[in-house]
Amino acid sequence: MKVYIDVFIMGFALSWGPCLFFCAPILIPYIAATQKGWLEGLKATLAFSISRIVPYVILSLISATLGQYLIRIFYGSKAGLIIHILASTFILSLGMIILIGKSPHLHICQSLSKYIHLEGTKGMILLGFLVGITPCMPLFGVLTYIAFTSKNFLDGILLGLTFGAGTLISPLILFGSLAGGASSFLVKKPLIYKAFRCICGLILIYLGIGMMIKIFFISFPPSH
Numbered sequence: 001m002k003v004y005i006d007v008f009i010m011g012f013a014l015s016w017g018p019c020l021f022f023c024a025p026i027l028i029p030y031i032a033a034t035q036k037g038w039l040e041g042l043k044a045t046l047a048f049s050i051s052r053i054v055p056y057v058i059l060s061l062i063s064a065t066l067g068q069y070l071i072r073i074f075y076g077s078k079a080g081l082i083i084h085i086l087a088s089t090f091i092l093s094l095g096m097i098i099l100i101g102k103s104p105h106l107h108i109c110q111s112l113s114k115y116i117h118l119e120g121t122k123g124m125i126l127l128g129f130l131v132g133i134t135p136c137m138p139l140f141g142v143l144t145y146i147a148f149t150s151k152n153f154l155d156g157i158l159l160g161l162t163f164g165a166g167t168l169i170s171p172l173i174l175f176g177s178l179a180g181g182a183s184s185f186l187v188k189k190p191l192i193y194k195a196f197r198c199i200c201g202l203i204l205i206y207l208g209i210g211m212m213i214k215i216f217f218i219s220f221p222p223s224h
Contacts, residue, residue, distance in 0.1 A: 011166020017196030053164030064156020067147030092208030099201030
């Protein structure tokens with residue numbers, strides 16, 4: 001249960017930080033210009049947000065499959081121990097990079113929107129799917145965590161869904177419904193992005209340290 005809570009919280013923090021700050025300035029003006037009324041704006045935003053969950057599930061399943069494969073091959077060996085240590089170190093390092101603000105600003109929404117005709121709900125669904133299938137740095141950390149903590153393939157799918165559910169709790173839904181002044185509000189409030197970017201980094205550091213501690217106690221159980 002703890003793993004699910006951790007992944008859900010990470011999805012929530014990501015949706016309030018990097019995802020919101022970089023995607024909203026593209027999505028909100030489009031919705032404001034093309035959708036009539038708050039209900040249409042809500043539908044367009046939900047189409048984008050929900051379609052992102054599909055890639056999260058696919059990537060989580062791939063990660064869980066790879067993790068299970070490596071665990072089966074190297075279970076109980078020194079190589080397996082090294083792989084787990086490297087994975088936890090990778091997660092920890094990503095968290096530290098994000099925390100100090102050195103993570104690259106991947107303007108995925110901005111780049112993809114240049115090549116996608118965002119007409120109607122289908123355009124929003126396509127953009128959401130492509131954004132989800134293009135992992136950012138925090139998502140790489142979450143996928144690595146899922147790879148080595150999921151118990152089986154079904155667990156990987158459920159963790160992907162849990163992470164996606166966390167991203168749905170985002171002010172992007174509200175802004176998409178109102179579709180007025182939200183973009184400029186975000187630009188004028190960079191502290192919101194910085195705060196949740198730091199939260200994302202701290203969560204990854206917490207996950208990495210937690211994996212290291214677990215590996216230590218499994219490899220060197222306390223003697224009685």
